[in-house]
Amino acid sequence: MAFSNNITRAMRPFQALPESLRQRAISMIFGRVVPFVGTSALLYEEISETRVIVSIKNRRKVQNHIKSVHAAAMxxxxxxxxxFVVGVNLPDDKMPLIKTLKVDYVRRSSGDLRAVATLTQADINRIRNEPKGEVLVPVVVTDATGEQPVNCEMLWAWTSKKRK
Known part of the structure; x- marks a missing residue:
């Protein structure tokens, strides 16, 4: 049986839709769950247990003073x-928490941005089976030129939803 949690079950009804409609529907739903994500109009392009791709358009609402995507939006x-790649692997009785968010800005971005976050099978096994823990999630952000305007390190933890 395939792994299932609240996130994967919420996405299931949209799997039969054409890709562009599926992306928009899933993005809209999760944008309502996390309002800041919805305000920024992030688009979930791909979601699997090993990889999540999310993009953002360089539009006025997310721009800085030089008309590129704002540092906070990156x-x-x-x-x-x-x-999200942690979340799709987390049992329903656990909750993800960001522990460290490190973003080094290395160059001015150009155009739209895309983030690709990945997990190894070993990471997935730990997330699904250990009662609590943490994982450093590799994420690569590229702009319209294919260059990386930022270098990122995201340390995620998971713990029980129930407080002792």
């Missing part, structure tokens, strides 16, 4: 992709 993009 961090949000990386945090969202990395958190």
């Amino acid at each position: 961090a949000l993009l990386a945090e969202t992709a990395s958190g």
